[in-house]
Amino acid sequence: MKKVVITLFAAILAFNLSAQESTFEKGDKALNLGLGFGSFLGASGYKTTIPPISASFEVGIIDGILDKATVGVGGYLGFAGSKG
Secondary structure, three states: OHHHHHHHHHHHHHHHHHHOOOOOOOOOEEEEEEEOOOOHHHHHOOEEEEEEEEEEEEEEEEEEEOOOEEEEEEEEEEEEEEEO
C-alpha cells in the first residue's frame, strides 16, 4: 500500500510540474522576506535571542533556457542571534 501511495504522489507531482507555465521572465523582479521560528541551536545549549530573519531579491536576466526556464541573479541576507 505504501508503494502505491508514493507512486501516486510522484505521478501527481510530475503532472503538476509539467503543467505549469513560466511566471518568472526576463525583467521580472522577486522580493522575499522571511521570519523564522527558533533554530536548531537549542539542542546544543544555545537559546535564540533574535529570531532568524531573511530577505532576498532576484531579477530575471535571460529567457528561454531549455525552452521554459529563466536565469535570474540576486542576493540573500539572513541574520539570527543566540546566547550560550
